[in-house]
Amino acid sequence: MWIKFLLWAGLVHFSFAQSDSISWLNYLRSRSYRYRYVSNHGDYYASLQAQHDTEAQDCPLECECPPAYPNAMYCHNRNLQHVPFVPSRMKYVYLQNNRITGITDGVFDNATELVWIILHMNQLKSDKISSKVFAKLPKLERLFLQHNKLEQVPEGLPHSLQDLRLDHNAITTVPPGSLRGINNLTALRLHYNAIQELGGAVESLASLSFLDLRGNQLSKVPKQLPTKLSQLYLDNNLISSVPVDFVKKRPELRFMRLSHNRLTDAGVPPNTFNVSTLTELDLSHNKLEKIPAISTSLQNLYLQANRIKEFSISSFCQVINVDNYSNLQVLRLEGNKISPRDVPPEALLCLRKATSINL
Numbered sequence: 584m585w586i587k588f589l590l591w592a593g594l595v596h597f598s599f600a601q602s603d604s605i606s607w608l609n610y611l612r613s614r615s616y617r618y619r620y621v622s623n624h625g626d627y628y629a630s631l632q633a634q635h636d637t638e639a640q641d642c643p644l645e646c647e648c649p650p651a652y653p654n655a656m657y658c659h660n661r662n663l664q665h666v667p668f669v670p671s672r673m674k675y676v677y678l679q680n681n682r683i684t685g686i687t688d689g690v691f692d693n694a695t696e697l698v699w700i701i702l703h704m705n706q707l708k709s710d711k712i713s714s715k716v717f718a719k720l721p722k723l724e725r726l727f728l729q730h731n732k733l734e735q736v737p738e739g740l741p742h743s744l745q746d747l748r749l750d751h752n753a754i755t756t757v758p759p760g761s762l763r764g765i766n767n768l769t770a771l772r773l774h775y776n777a778i779q780e781l782g783g784a785v786e787s788l789a790s791l792s793f794l795d796l797r798g799n800q801l802s803k804v805p806k807q808l809p810t811k812l813s814q815l816y817l818d819n820n821l822i823s824s825v826p827v828d829f830v831k832k833r834p835e836l837r838f839m840r841l842s843h844n845r846l847t848d849a850g851v852p853p854n855t856f857n858v859s860t861l862t863e864l865d866l867s868h869n870k871l872e873k874i875p876a877i878s879t880s881l882q883n884l885y886l887q888a889n890r891i892k893e894f895s896i897s898s899f900c901q902v903i904n905v906d907n908y909s910n911l912q913v914l915r916l917e918g919n920k921i922s923p924r925d926v927p928p929e930a931l932l933c934l935r936k937a938t939s940i941n942l
C-alpha cells in the first residue's frame with residue numbers, strides 16, 4: 584500500500600510543481616527512476632511497469648499517449664498552465680482548452696518531428712511566447728492558436744507551415760517579416776482580431792488560397808494581398824473602398840465576402856466585380872445604391888440590406904438572347920428600396936438560371 588501512496592504522492596507533487604516549470608521538468612526527469620523502483624515490488628507493479636514501458640514511457644503524466652497512436656500526445660481539457668515537454672517521437676500534440684499562458688524555450692526542443700501543434704482555447708499572450716519556440720520545428724504544418732490572447736502574429740514561424748489559425752485573439756499588428764518565406768501556407772485565419780492595417784506582411788505568401796479577415800477594423804480592402812487567393816473573407820470590417828482591378832489581378836479568386844461593411848457606389852470602381860473568374864460575391868449589409876456590374880459567370884450574389892433603388896438589368900446582362908444570359912443562381916436583394924414591380928420583364932430571360940431571387 585505504501586507503494587500506491589508513493590505514486591499518489593508523485594501526482595500530488597506534480598500538481599504543486601505545475602506553477603513552476605523548472606521543478607516540473609526536474610520532476611519529469613526523475614519520474615522514470617521512480618517507476619523502475621516501484622517495479623521491484625511484486626508482480627502487480629511489474630506488470631504495471633511493463634504496460635507503462637510500452638505505452639508511454641516518455642509520456643508526460645498529465646497527458647495521454649495511447650499505444651494505438653504512437654506519435655500523438657493528448658493533453659487537452661485539463662487545466663494545464665504550461666506546455667509539457669514533448670518527447671521526440673511525437674508528431675501531433677493536442678493542448679487545446681487549457682489555461683496555458685505562455686510557451687517557454689525548451690518544451691519543443693526534442694520534438695523536431697512535430698507536424699501539428701493544437702493550442703486553441705488557452706490564455707496565450709504574445710510576450711509570454713519565447714521568440715524561437717516554433718522556429719526549430721522544420722516539419723510543422725498546422726499551428727492552431729485561435730481563441731487565445733495574442734496581440735501580434737508570432738515571429739519565427741517555420742517555413743513548413745500550411746495551416747495557421749490565429750483567429751479570435753487581440754492581434755493589432757502583423758509584423759512585416761512575421762510571415763516571410765512561409766511559401767507552403769495555404770490557409771491563414773486572422774478573423775476576429777483588431778487589425779486596422781495589414782501592410783505587406785501577407786503579400787509574399789505564394790501558396791495562400793484561403794484568407795479570413797472577418798471581424799477586424801480594416802477601412803479598405805488591403806491592396807497588398809497574395810495573387811493566388813481563391814477565398815477571401817472580409818465581412819464585418821469598416822471597409823469603404825476596393826482597390827481598382829483588385830479582382831482582375833487575382834484570377835484564382837472564386838469567393839469574395841464583404842458583408843457588413845461601409846461600401847458605397849463611389850468606393851467600388853466600375854467593373855470591379857465584373858470578372859468572369861468570380862463564383863460568389865457577398866456585398867450584403869453595405870451602403871450601395873446601385874447593383875454593381877457583374878460577370879455572366881457569377882453564380883451567387885448577395886446584396887440584401889443595402890440602399891439599392893433600381894433593378895438595373897444591364898448590371899447582369901449586356902446582351903440578352905438564346906446564347907447570352909447570366910448564370911446567376913441565387914440573387915438576394917431583400918432589404919433594399921426595390922419591389923417586384925421594379926423588375927423589368929427581360930429579367931426573366933437574363934436570369935433564366937436563377938433558382939432563387941429574393942426581393
Ligand SMILES: *[C@@H]1O[C@H](CO)[C@@H](O)[C@H](O)[C@H]1NC(C)=O
Nearest residue numbers: 612641668669670671692693
Ligand atoms: C532529448 O533527446 C536527447 C537525444 O535524443 C535525449 O538524450 C534526451 O534524453 C531527451 N530529453 C528528454 C528530456 O527527453
Ligand SMILES: *[C@@H]1O[C@H](CO)[C@@H](O)[C@H](O)[C@H]1NC(C)=O
Nearest residue numbers: 721722741742743744766767
Ligand atoms: C513545401 O512543400 C513541398 C511539397 O510538398 C515540400 O517538398 C517542401 O519541403 C515544403 N517546404 C518546406 C519549407 O517545408
Ligand SMILES: *[C@@H]1O[C@H](CO)[C@@H](O)[C@H](O)[C@H]1NC(C)=O
Nearest residue numbers: 854857876877878897898901
Ligand atoms: C462586363 O465585362 C464584359 C466583358 O469584359 C463587358 O463586355 C461588359 O460590358 C461589362 N459590363 C458592364 C455593365 O460594364
Ligand SMILES: *[C@@H]1O[C@H](CO)[C@@H](O)[C@H](O)[C@H]1NC(C)=O
Nearest residue numbers: 901902903904905906907908
Ligand atoms: C451573344 O450571342 C451571340 C450569338 O447569338 C454571340 O455571337 C456573342 O458572342 C454573344 N455575346 C456575348 C457577350 O456573349
